[in-house]
Every structure is written in C-alpha cells, then in structure tokens.
Amino acid sequence: MTRLALLALLGCAAVSPLPAQLEDELTVTGSNRVPLSLRSFAGSAGAAATERLRADLRDSGVITFSNRPDAFRVQGSADGSQALATLFNPAGQSVFDRRYDAGSLPASIHALSDDIVFALTGRPGFASSRIVFTARRGRSKEIFLCDYDGAGLRQLTRDGSIAVAPAISNDRRLLAFTSYRSGYPDIEILDLQSGARRRIISYPGTNGGAAFSPDNRSLALTMSFSGNSELYVTGSSGGRPRALTRTAAIESSPSWSPDGRELVYCASTGSLPQIYRMSSGGGTPRKLNLGFNYCTEPDWSPDGKRLVFTARAGGSMVMAVHEFPTGRTAQLRAGEDPAWGADSRHLIFTSGGALFRLDTETGASVRILPDMTGISEPSWSP
Amino acid sequence: MTRTTLLLRSVPLLFFPALLLAFAAGCSGLRKKGGDPYGPGEGDPLNYAALPPRMDGVSLYGPGSENVQRDPVEPVYFAFDSSVVDLSEMPKVERLAGIARSTYIIIAGHTDEVGTFEYNRALGERRAMAVRAELLNMGVPAQNIQTLSYGEDYLTGQGDYYDRRAEFGAVIQR
Numbered sequence: 001m002t003r004l005a006l007l008a009l010l011g012c013a014a015v016s017p018l019p020a021q022l023e024d025e026l027t028v029t030g031s032n033r034v035p036l037s038l039r040s041f042a043g044s045a046g047a048a049a050t051e052r053l054r055a056d057l058r059d060s061g062v063i064t065f066s067n068r069p070d071a072f073r074v075q076g077s078a079d080g081s082q083a084l085a086t087l088f089n090p091a092g093q094s095v096f097d098r099r100y101d102a103g104s105l106p107a108s109i110h111a112l113s114d115d116i117v118f119a120l121t122g123r124p125g126f127a128s129s130r131i132v133f134t135a136r137r138g139r140s141k142e143i144f145l146c147d148y149d150g151a152g153l154r155q156l157t158r159d160g161s162i163a164v165a166p167a168i169s170n171d172r173r174l175l176a177f178t179s180y181r182s183g184y185p186d187i188e189i190l191d192l193q194s195g196a197r198r199r200i201i202s203y204p205g206t207n208g209g210a211a212f213s214p215d216n217r218s219l220a221l222t223m224s225f226s227g228n229s230e231l232y233v234t235g236s237s238g239g240r241p242r243a244l245t246r247t248a249a250i251e252s253s254p255s256w257s258p259d260g261r262e263l264v265y266c267a268s269t270g271s272l273p274q275i276y277r278m279s280s281g282g283g284t285p286r287k288l289n290l291g292f293n294y295c296t297e298p299d300w301s302p303d304g305k306r307l308v309f310t311a312r313a314g315g316s317m318v319m320a321v322h323e324f325p326t327g328r329t330a331q332l333r334a335g336e337d338p339a340w341g342a343d344s345r346h347l348i349f350t351s352g353g354a355l356f357r358l359d360t361e362t363g364a365s366v367r368i369l370p371d372m373t374g375i376s377e378p379s380w381s382p
Numbered sequence: 383m384t385r386t387t388l389l390l391r392s393v394p395l396l397f398f399p400a401l402l403l404a405f406a407a408g409c410s411g412l413r414k415k416g417g418d419p420y421g422p423g424e425g426d427p428l429n430y431a432a433l434p435p436r437m438d439g440v441s442l443y444g445p446g447s448e449n450v451q452r453d454p455v456e457p458v459y460f461a462f463d464s465s466v467v468d469l470s471e472m473p474k475v476e477r478l479a480g481i482a483r484s485t486y487i488i489i490a491g492h493t494d495e496v497g498t499f500e501y502n503r504a505l506g507e508r509r510a511m512a513v514r515a516e517l518l519n520m521g522v523p524a525q526n527i528q529t530l531s532y533g534e535d536y537l538t539g540q541g542d543y544y545d546r547r548a549e550f551g552a553v554i555q556r
Contacts, residue, residue: 184530
C-alpha cells in the first residue's frame with residue numbers, strides 16, 4: 001500500500017528535481033489507513049496509557065481511529081509501568097492478548113503500539129525506536145538520545161569537546177560515534193545500558209562515520225591512516241580493519257543494506273561527491289545515477305527498496321529518494337542528513353539546526369524537540 | 383612510485399577524468415570508455431605513504447595543546463569544494479616545509495559550513511592530505527606529519543573564505 005503511494009509520488013517526480021512549489025501537490029491521502037477503535041484503558045495508569053497509545057498510533061501514519069463495525073478494536077488496562085492489551089479483529093476475535101512491562105509506562109505502550117502496527121500492516125512500527133543526534137553546546141558538540149517523538153531526552157556525552165556522527169545499533173544497545181576528546185578523531189562505543197564507554201579506533205589521521213551492520217557485529221567507517229581516506233569494515237568491539245577501497249577518491253558516510261551484504265557510501269573523486277554501491281566483502285563499486293551532481297549521506301531503507309540522501313539543488317541542500325526496483329529518484333524537501341525509520345516510510349532529518357520527522361507518503365513533517373537548535377547528524381534505530 | 387603518485391595528486395584532480403579519457407582515446411583498449419576513470423575501484427592501485435603514529439601528549443585543540451605552537455605558518459586557504467593547493471599559497475607550504483623537516487607537525491583540514499557534516503569531514507581530510515603531499519614532494523619525512531580533519535566544526539567566524547583552510551601546529555621542542 002505504502003509502496004504504491006510512493007511509486008505514485010516517484011512517478012510524478014520522475015528523475016528531474018521538482019520545483020519547490022510543487023511539493024505540496026505530492027500529498028497522497030491516507031486512504032490505506034486501517035480503521036481501529038481505541039477504547040479507554042482501565043487501571044490506575046489507564047488515562048496516561050490511552051493518551052500515549054493514541055499519539056503513537058496516530059504518528060504511525062497507518063491507523064485511522066473509527067468506531068465503524070469493520071474496525072479493529074484495542075482495549076486493555078495499565079497500572080504503574082505495566083499494560084495489558086487485547087487486539088480484536090472486526091469479527092470480534094482476538095488477534096493478540098499481551099502483557100507489557102518495558103520498565104516504564106511509555107516504553108510499554110510504545111511496544112504495544114508497534115505490535116498493533118505490525119499486526120495490522122505486516123510492517124514494523126517505530127514507536128519503540130530511539131533517535132541519537134549531535135547538538136552544539138557553545139564551542140562544543142555533544143550527543144543526545146531521545147524517543148521517536150523527542151520524549152525522554154538524555155545527554156550522553158559531556159566532554160566539552162567535539163562528539164559527532166552518532167550511529168545507534170539496530171538492537172538500540174550501542175552507540176558508535178566520532179569523538180575528538182583525545183585531540184584527534186577517534187571512534188568510541190558507548191553501551192547505552194551500562195554507560196560503559198570505550199575508544200575502539202584511534203589510528204593516525206581521521207577516523208569517522210562509523211555505521212553498524214544489521215547484525216551489530218561490524219562497523220563500516222572511513223579511516224585515513226594509509227595516507228588517503230578509505231572505507232573499512234571492522235568488528236564493533238575492535239579488531240583488525242579490512243579495507244574495502246583503495247582509491248584516490250575520498251570515501252565517507254557508509255550505510256549498510258538490510259541484509260548486510262552491501263554498502264552505499266559517498267565518494268568524491270576530486271570535486272563533486274557521488275554515491276556508490278559495493279559489496280560489504282569488497283569488490284568493484286558501482287556509481288548510482290541519481291540525477292544530482294552533488295549527493296551525500298546515503299541511508300538505505302530497512303525494507304531494502306529505497307535510498308534517501310542529501311543532494312545539492314539550486315544552491316541549497318535537499319533530500320531525495322531513490323527507488324532501487326525502478327531506478328527512479330524523486331526530490332523531497334529542503335533538509336540534510338535524512339535517516340529512515342523502521343517502517344521505511346518516515347524519515348528524520350535536520351533543517352537549519354532543527355530536527356524533523358517526515359512522512360514520505362503524505363509529505364507532512366513534524367518538528368521534534370521544538371526548543372532545541374544546533375542539531376545535526378541524526379541516526380534512527382529500528 | 384610513491385613520489386609519482388604524490389606528484390599526480392598535486393595536479394588539480396578535476397582535470398583527471400579528462401586527461402585519462404584523452405589517454406584512453408589515444409591508446410584504445412587500455413581503459414573502459416565512458417566510465418568514471420578516476421572513480422573508486424578503478425585506476426591503478428595507489429601507493430601513498432602511511433601516516434606516522436600520533437605523537438603522545440600533543441594535539442592541536444585537545445589534551446597537550448600547550449605543547450603545540452599554533453599557526454607557525456598562517457593557514458593555507460582553498461577554493462570552494464576544492465582541495466587543490468593554489469600556487470599563490472605555496473610560499474606558506476614552503477615555509478612550513480622548513481619547519482617540518484626537523485619538527486613534528488599537525489595539519490588540520492577545515493571547511494566552510496556549506497554542505498553536509500560528514501562530507502565536510504572528508505573534504506577537510508583531503509585538504510590536510512593535499513598540503514601533506516606538497517610537503518612530501520619537498521622532501522619532508524612522512525614521519526614528521528600528522529593529519530586530521532575538523533570538517534566544519536571549527537569555523538573562524540570570519541567568513542567562508544577563511545573557513546576553507548588547512549591550519550598547522552608545530553610541536554614545541556623543549
């Protein structure tokens with residue numbers, strides 16, 4: 001359903017970038033939303049749980065609240081950090097009946113929301129996801145973590161230095177980032193549960209842009225110790241790095257395919273950066289023809305079908321989506337550093353130092369953390 | 383071999399595709415036509431001089447910065463999105479070579495705030511490496527030169543031209 005809508009969007013846009021004033025006309029209405037009746041939850045935390053679930057399901061973009069007889073129905077109760085919920089199909093049969101205790105009421109409800117979205121659409125939701133990003137603090141840059149909607153904001157580094165390019169692992173347990181606190185760009189890993197922090201890469205030159213493989217066991221990154229920037233893969237707990245490129249070009253911003261077999265990355269052969277695709281085991285890279293002469297920061301969608309990247313068009317930075325099956329590319333809106341959500345439909349990105357979530361199906365965007373500025377390089381976990 | 387490669391690198395890289403295509407036209411069969419002749423994965427294996435280990439207890443802005451003289455030579459400035467050391471900037475590089483022959487130096491590449499952060503870190507590294515290549519051509523030992531990139535994270539506040547730079551630090555010998 002979602003894919004058809006994006007195809008329609010891509011079809012309108014074809015390869016040529018759209019004039020900005022046409023963007024609003026790309027809106028596709030959500031006729032494919034699943035009707036759901038949400039009953040107020042019982043229990044001491046029932047009101048908070050109902051409100052939280054309503055917000056999560058609304059933000060998923062795949063639900064329309066309805067009391068029609070053909071609607072699915074969810075009801076339950078919540079006490080403390082726990083929730084009990086049952087999802088019924090329109091025939092009144094239970095689809096699932098589950099108990100949630102994820103440590104806090106919001107976390108329990110996020111998990112329930114994702115279960116409902118998956119049961120109704122067959123696609124993962126993003127309510128339980130985490131966002132990490134860099135934000136400027138005076139002359140420093142520090143790394144922050146929050147929920148998909150900005151709630152639960154936590155500052156993860158307080159180095160008074162430059163901490164950038166955060167990447168969160170797919171199991172939401174580890175953070176990899178580039179830290180300058182030694183005076184040089186190193187790769188550090190922070191365990192988000194224990195708080196343990198370890199410098200795993202500190203080769204001469206610049207080490208940066210680490211990205212977790214889908215199984216979280218490897219990192220793709222850029223290093224320059226050989227005398228030129230190259231792309232490498234190394235173990236996420238350290239180990240000997242394996243070079244994937246050996247070229248005069250400068251490689252950066254690797255992103256893994258969901259099966260871990262391939263990488264996309266940005267490479268500049270002397271002037272304008274382009275995006276390349278290659279096997280994560282090494283081999284010959286292939287340049288993607290994306291229709292822009294300046295393409296950076298690629299991010300491969302979790303469903304494997306799309307690539308989002310930052311491009312320069314008409315002197316400003318815009319985002320664009322490339323669809324692998326059709327080879328088509330469509331320009332989205334102004335913004336930088338887009339990252340896919342677990343549903344391969346929503347994106348987070350920054351624009352003017354503010355963080356946004358964009359629904360690529362409707363074109364609607366919402367600002368996350370409206371009081372915060374100086375944000376860059378967001379990464380979004382499943 | 384190293385020397386040849388490094389010499390090549392000091393030529394504006396923009397001209398490479400054209401140059402190589404011209405060669406390909408001249409000696410048919412040597413190179414695929416219509417590709418990206420200087421793109422990743424193609425061309426001859428490169429032979430750069432590896433960077434030396436970082437020197438303990440020194441850095442440009444971090445721990446040990448008190449052991450480093452900032453700006454022993456004023457920064458080398460670059461054109462937009464370029465990592466080519468302009469001829470007009472070469473006197474600075476020559477002065478830097480005079481220092482680096484006997485002193486460990488750090489070259490930090492920077493960019494203006496146009497473009498994305500991670501790409502700018504790559505561009506800053508390329509600028510640092512471009513100055514390093516000139517120093518190696520002048521006979522400076524590779525073990526005396528460390529590089530890093532700050533991308534666009536240390537802007538000068540003086541405008542884009544001044545932001546697009548490679549700046550230097552020389553370890554103070556006590």
